[in-house]
Amino acid sequence: MERLNGISVFVEVAEVGGFSAAAERLHLSRSAVGKTIARLEQRLGVRLFHRTTRAQSLTEEGQLFYESCQRALGEIKTAEDLLESGRREIRGRLRISMPVLFGRQCVAPLLRDLLRAHPRLELDLSFNDRVIDLLEEGFDLAIRNGSVGNDSNLMTRTVAEQRMTVCASPVYLEAHGTPNTVSDLAAHHGVVYARSSEPRPWSFPAEDRASETVLPRTRLRLDDLAAIADAAAEGLGLAWLPCWLVRERVQRGELVRVLTDRPGIIFKAHAVWPRTQHMLPKLRVVIDKLAAGLPRIME
Numbered sequence: 001m002e003r004l005n006g007i008s009v010f011v012e013v014a015e016v017g018g019f020s021a022a023a024e025r026l027h028l029s030r031s032a033v034g035k036t037i038a039r040l041e042q043r044l045g046v047r048l049f050h051r052t053t054r055a056q057s058l059t060e061e062g063q064l065f066y067e068s069c070q071r072a073l074g075e076i077k078t079a080e081d082l083l084e085s086g087r088r089e090i091r092g093r094l095r096i097s098m099p100v101l102f103g104r105q106c107v108a109p110l111l112r113d114l115l116r117a118h119p120r121l122e123l124d125l126s127f128n129d130r131v132i133d134l135l136e137e138g139f140d141l142a143i144r145n146g147s148v149g150n151d152s153n154l155m156t157r158t159v160a161e162q163r164m165t166v167c168a169s170p171v172y173l174e175a176h177g178t179p180n181t182v183s184d185l186a187a188h189h190g191v192v193y194a195r196s197s198e199p200r201p202w203s204f205p206a207e208d209r210a211s212e213t214v215l216p217r218t219r220l221r222l223d224d225l226a227a228i229a230d231a232a233a234e235g236l237g238l239a240w241l242p243c244w245l246v247r248e249r250v251q252r253g254e255l256v257r258v259l260t261d262r263p264g265i266i267f268k269a270h271a272v273w274p275r276t277q278h279m280l281p282k283l284r285v286v287i288d289k290l291a292a293g294l295p296r297i298m299e
Contacts, residue, residue, distance in 0.1 A: 160294035190216030
């Protein structure tokens with residue numbers, strides 16, 4: 001802490017351009033200000049000011065030191081503001097983007113609960129399956145599933161893991177049999193997720209080799225997971241879906257999970273936000289809420 005002695009006095013003198021003016025603003029004597037600067041110069045081993053009878057101006061070394069001190073004091077002020085804001089009520093507005101189905105069923109309920117706990121927090125929620133540009137489109141936070149890339153302008157935190165499972169209706173399994181291995185899936189009908197007419201293969205982790213991938217025969221391709229679950233429940237084929245999405249249908253007997261001895265691939269869900277030096281308390285409380293609540297929903 002001794003290294004901080006005199007820094008605020010030095011910055012004040014540099015900004016007002018003289019010992020007398022700084023002394024008046026700091027409610028000190030001119031002599032006290034002069035002695036503080038002298039001790040600081042002695043400790044640093046450099047002259048910080050050119051002195052005349054009327055004014056003081058920064059030396060080259062003093063200018064460099066002033067710029068660094070100004071940044072340091074700014075950081076201290078920011079840290080104090082953050083602590084103070086943490087003691088105050090969470091307030092303000094956040095714009096958040098999230099995938100449609102995952103957002104509606106998993107994320108939004110947690111955020112509605114957060115609003116009840118923080119009456120002065122405001123949330124604008126956007127449900128969209130495309131990858132938005134946070135900076136260009138003015139969003140404070142996005143929830144993304146799967147890979148998030150490596151953008152130096154963004155920060156990320158994993159908030160959940162989604163395990164995939166294969167399921168089908170009892171009617172379908174009675175008519176077509178139950179697959180016992182991953183390779184059996186290729187002979188079955190599937191209701192598959194596709195965008196731009198490109199179906200997504202189904203993946204299964206393997207301990208001693210690369211993940212196995214397979215794509216069953218399909219006559220129905222959709223770009224909405226809830227619609228895939230509906231079609232599978234109607235007996236149109238096997239489906240590869242997140243466990244959280246089919247849990248209630250499985251409990252009601254509408255769908256049956258198959259290949260339960262094979263672990264499902266896991267997709268991570270991430271919170272993504274523009275890189276900042278200090279996270280705002282309102283943003284932190286949202287991300288912490290999702291990190292605490294989503295894993296329970298995913299189980």
